[in-house]
Amino acid sequence: MPKYVSHQQVQNDLKAGKISCQELVEYYLSQIEATKELNAYVEIFAEEARQKAKALDQKLKEDPDSVGRLFGVVISIKDVLCYKGHKVTAASKILNGFESLFSATGIERLLREDVIIIGRVNCDEFAMGSTCENSVYGPTKNAADPSKVPGGSSGASAVAVQIDTCLVSLGTDTGGSVRQPAAFCGVIGFKPTYGRISRYGLLAYGSSFDQIGVLSNSVEDAALFLEIMAGSDEFDATVSTKPVPKYSESLTFDKKAKIAYFDTALNGEGIDEDIRKLSFGFIEDLKKEGHTVESVNFEYLDYIIPAYYVLTTAEASSNLSRYDGIRFGHRSSDAKNIDEVYKMSRTEGFGTEVKRRIMLGTFVLSAGYYDAYYSKAQKVRRLITDRTIEILGNYDFILMPTSPIPAWEIGKMIDDPVTMYLADIFTVQANMVGIPAISLPIGKHSNGMPVGIQLMANKFEEAKLLAFSNSIC
Numbered sequence: 500m501p502k503y504v505s506h507q508q509v510q511n512d513l514k515a516g517k518i519s520c521q522e523l524v525e526y527y528l529s530q531i532e533a534t535k536e537l538n539a540y541v542e543i544f545a546e547e548a549r550q551k552a553k554a555l556d557q558k559l560k561e562d563p564d565s566v567g568r569l570f571g572v573v574i575s576i577k578d579v580l581c582y583k584g585h586k587v588t589a590a591s592k593i594l595n596g597f598e599s600l601f602s603a604t605g606i607e608r609l610l611r612e613d614v615i616i617i618g619r620v621n622c623d624e625f626a627m628g629s630t631c632e633n634s635v636y637g638p639t640k641n642a643a644d645p646s647k648v649p650g651g652s653s654g655a656s657a658v659a660v661q662i663d664t665c666l667v668s669l670g671t672d673t674g675g676s677v678r679q680p681a682a683f684c685g686v687i688g689f690k691p692t693y694g695r696i697s698r699y700g701l702l703a704y705g706s707s708f709d710q711i712g713v714l715s716n717s718v719e720d721a722a723l724f725l726e727i728m729a730g731s732d733e734f735d736a737t738v739s740t741k742p743v744p745k746y747s748e749s750l751t752f753d754k755k756a757k758i759a760y761f762d763t764a765l766n767g768e769g770i771d772e773d774i775r776k777l778s779f780g781f782i783e784d785l786k787k788e789g790h791t792v793e794s795v796n797f798e799y800l801d802y803i804i805p806a807y808y809v810l811t812t813a814e815a816s817s818n819l820s821r822y823d824g825i826r827f828g829h830r831s832s833d834a835k836n837i838d839e840v841y842k843m844s845r846t847e848g849f850g851t852e853v854k855r856r857i858m859l860g861t862f863v864l865s866a867g868y869y870d871a872y873y874s875k876a877q878k879v880r881r882l883i884t885d886r887t888i889e890i891l892g893n894y895d896f897i898l899m900p901t902s903p904i905p906a907w908e909i910g911k912m913i914d915d916p917v918t919m920y921l922a923d924i925f926t927v928q929a930n931m932v933g934i935p936a937i938s939l940p941i942g943k944h945s946n947g948m949p950v951g952i953q954l955m956a957n958k959f960e961e962a963k964l965l966a967f968s969n970s971i972c
């Protein structure tokens with residue numbers, strides 16, 4: 500079986516009779532089996548995928564024009580996305596045994612286009628983390644070096660694409676969770692504008708930050724998935740009602756782009772030397788192709804991480820209050836009264852990092868500290884947003900490394916959350932501002948690990964961002 504890197508390739512071969520959906524599914528299932536030790540999948544929908552493949556092969560035979568736009572496209576989904584009749588746990592004990600009563604709007608729209616969902620993949624608990632280690636299922640490993648993390652929180656989505664167990668994987672991105680694992684695993688990770696895709700059926704972490712994103716091997720696939728999932732939805736009042744462009748049909752970029760980068764980011768202290776060199780090499784290549792790349796001043800870089808962690812933990816503490824031992828999943832069997840049901844179920848059900856964030860979020864929202872932390876962080880968010888939008892008024896894109904450091908050893912930062920939080924410095928800005936961003940692979944670190952570069956564009960400029968990305972990778 501060739502390694503397919505786009506839906507176009509798969510569909511050409513299916514339509515030419517070179518392969519069948521059933522063979523494709525068998526191949527991916529064998530890949531999942533062969534790479535089990537990386538711990539990417541928490542559940543495999545083998546029989547269901549086989550049945551669907553069989554039905555699709557039949558559909559193609561009977562009427563080739565009746566097949567959907569994702570015909571033959573096999574995907575995996577992060578364990579925070581609801582898929583009707585299937586378990587969803589956010590990699591947490593607290594949702595043990597919980598089954599989705601409905602599908603996320605994004606998933607529903609993909610299914611209508613004949614996508615095949617092959618399984619549910621691991622992540623950090625409630626999408627909180629940068630390594631895929633904070634999971635009740637244990638850590639997922641990076642296929643480039645299994646002693647290293649794949650990034651997080653959509654780490655297993657990146658691995659699933661990296662090891663060719665599916666064509667595309669759906670992740671979610673609150674502060675970099677699609678882009679950073681994509682960079683760590685050498686695949687493409689794309690996060691749309693906040694509100695471009697409905698959040699209905701996405702288990703909430705930070706509701707003013709969360710967005711579904713796509714991990715793939717080609718920009719083409721990211722564009723088609725966005726086109727299908729985006730757009731208004733009566734179940735999410737925050738989703739944009741703007742018309743959805745045909746992203747997949749406008750992937751050529753024939754102009755010269757004007758790109759900004761922050762000197763404080765690329766020449767800052769915390770950045771790995773190889774990543775710095777690769778990023779500057781990439782900038783040189785862009786200049787050679789006639790694009791303008793200039794350094795601009797961005798004075799708020801140091802404030803991004805503290806503000807992000809105040810705001811997202813505040814939102815998380817509120818969102819996660821619904822897991823009370825009554826309505827969903829785990830209930831403590833030792834509880835003797837209602838107070839104990841709440842306390843013991845939550846104590847037993849949530850992992851360390853989630854508890855840390857619920858406590859931090861409750862603290863920053865408390866009466867005595869609200870003004871000192873929460874409202875101040877909101878003001879910082881406004882400043883960061885205004886300055887970023889101002890820069891994007893003069894430039895097409897902002898360019899940054901996706902991560903200041905390459906994938907690290909499993910276990911290395913688990914007891915040092917602040918250092919781990921700081922590693923999110925380059926990805927969080929796009930979520931603070933709500934703009935689209937993409938991570939593209941640009942080569943390898945001298946230690947052999949993949950490295951990614953990130954491009955951000957103005958709100959709802961996905962078409963431009965995807966077309967440019969397609970032209971340079």
Ligand code: GLN
Binds near residue numbers: 675677
């Ligand atoms: N690493 C970041 C965090 O832990 C981002 C997570 C995400 O985007 N879901 O919050």
